[in-house]
Amino acid sequence: MKQVALITGAARGxxxxxxxxxxxxxxxxITYRNSDPSGLLNDHPDTLAIKTDxxxxxxxxxxxxxxxAKYGRIDTLVLNAGAISADDAPDPSEVFQVNLLAxxxxxxxxxxxxxxxxxxIAISSxxxxxxxxxxxxxxxxxxxxxxxxxxxxxxxxxxxxxxxAVAPGAINTPDAPxxxxxxxxxxxxxxxxRIGRPEDIAKAVRFLASDAAGFITGEVLTxxxxxxx
Numbered sequence: 355m356k357q358v359a360l361i362t363g364a365a366r367g368x369x370x371x372x373x374x375x376x377x378x379x380x381x382x383x384i385t386y387r388n389s390d391p392s393g394l395l396n397d398h399p400d401t402l403a404i405k406t407d408x409x410x411x412x413x414x415x416x417x418x419x420x421x422x423a424k425y426g427r428i429d430t431l432v433l434n435a436g437a438i439s440a441d442d443a444p445d446p447s448e449v450f451q452v453n454l455l456a457x458x459x460x461x462x463x464x465x466x467x468x469x470x471x472x473x474x475i476a477i478s479s480x481x482x483x484x485x486x487x488x489x490x491x492x493x494x495x496x497x498x499x500x501x502x503x504x505x506x507x508x509x510x511x512x513x514x515x516x517x518x519a520v521a522p523g524a525i526n527t528p529d530a531p532x533x534x535x536x537x538x539x540x541x542x543x544x545x546x547x548r549i550g551r552p553e554d555i556a557k558a559v560r561f562l563a564s565d566a567a568g569f570i571t572g573e574v575l576t577x578x579x580x581x582x583x
Contacts, residue, residue, distance in 0.1 A: 356381045358425045359563070360417070362408075362460070363435030365389035367527040368477065371552030372432055372559050373398070383421045383428075385435060389529075408435055408452045414459035418467070428464050430563045433457040434477040438492050446491045453495040454502060461506065461517075470514025473563045476503050477555070478521040480578050496521075500574050507572030516571040520558045523578025525550040545580025554579075 357380050364373040364384035370393070373384055377398045384391060385406040395401055402424050406413050421428050437452035457476055478499045485493035500519060507517040524540035526532055526549050532540070540549050558577045561567055 355425075355427070357429040358383065358421065358427050359430040359432060360384070360421060360428060360460075360464075361432040361434055362406075362417075362456075363387070364394065365391035366393075366529045368522065368525060368552045368555050369432075369434040370394050371556040372434060373401070375553070375556035375560050376430070376432070376563065377401070380430065381425055383417075383425070385417055387435070406435075408456035408459075409448055414456060415463045417460065418463040422467060428467055429469075429472055431460060431464060431472075431474045432477070432559055432563070433460060433475065436477065438489065440488050441490050442488075449492050449495045450498070453492070454498050457499065458502065465510075465515075468513075468515055471565075471568075472515045473567075474506070474510075474515065474517040475559050475562050476517075476519040477559075478503075478519040478574055480521050480523045480576060480581055482521060482574075484582060503574060504572045511571060516562075516567070518562045518567070518571060519574045520555055520562065521574050521576045521578070522555050523550055523576070523581035525552060525555065527552055540581070543582050544578070545583050548579060550577070550579055 359376045359380040360383045361373045362385045363369040365386035366389045383402040385404045391403045404417050404420050437449045439446050439449045476499050479496040481493040482496035482500050503517050503519045
C-alpha cells in the first residue's frame with residue numbers, strides 16, 4: 355500500500371500544492387475549514403477530505419481517527435493549516451491555537467501509529483525571525499513552531515521519527531495574489547529576483563518527507579529565494 359500523508363489546510367494555496375505533489379505517490383488525507391477543496395478532489399478523487407476546525411478541542415483526534423479508519427496507517431504529517439490575525443484582532447489567541455497547539459495535538463494523536471521512518475513537517479514562516487508589522491503575535495506563533503520542531507525532533511529521534519519545518523518567504527498563490535506594488539516590493543527584497551510559488555514549498559516538503567532526508571531532523575528549511583539577505 356502507498357504511504358499515507360496528511361496535509362492540513364490543503365484546499366488552496368501552499369497546502370494544495372503540497373497535496374498535489376505528494377499525491378503523485380502517496381494516499382492523501384487533507385483537512386480544510388472554509389475553503390472549497392473540490393479543485394484538489396477533482397484531481398485526486400480518492401483523497402480523504404475532512405472538514406475541520408482546529409480551534410475545537412477534539413478536532414485533532416477526530417482527524418487522526420478518520421485517517422486510520424480509511425487507511426489503517428499514517429506515515430507523513432504536513433502541518434500546514436494556519437491562522438493569520440492582526441495584533442488588534444478581538445481574539446488573537448486563535449493564532450496560537452491553530453498554528454501551534456493544533457500541531458501538537460495532531461502529533462500526539464498520531465504518535466501511537468507512527469513507525470520508524472515517519473516524517474513530520476510543520477510549515478513555519480520567515481516571519482518567525484523577521485516579524486511582520488502589525489502581525490507580531492502571528493510571527494511569535496511561528497517562532498514557537500520552530501522551537502516546537504526542535505524539541506519534538508529531540509524527543510522522537512530515538513523512535514526514528516523525524517520532525518522538521520519549512521519556512522516560506524513571500525509566496526503568491528493563484529487564489530490570493532498580492533497586488534502588483536506589494537509583489538514588486540517583495541521581489542526587490544529577494545536575492546533571486548522573483549516572488550515564491552506554492553510549488554517551491556511543495557518541493558521542499560517532498561524532500562523532507564523522503565528517504566533522501568533520512569538523516570535530517572530538527573531543522574527549519576528556509577525557502578525564500580534569499581528574502582532580505
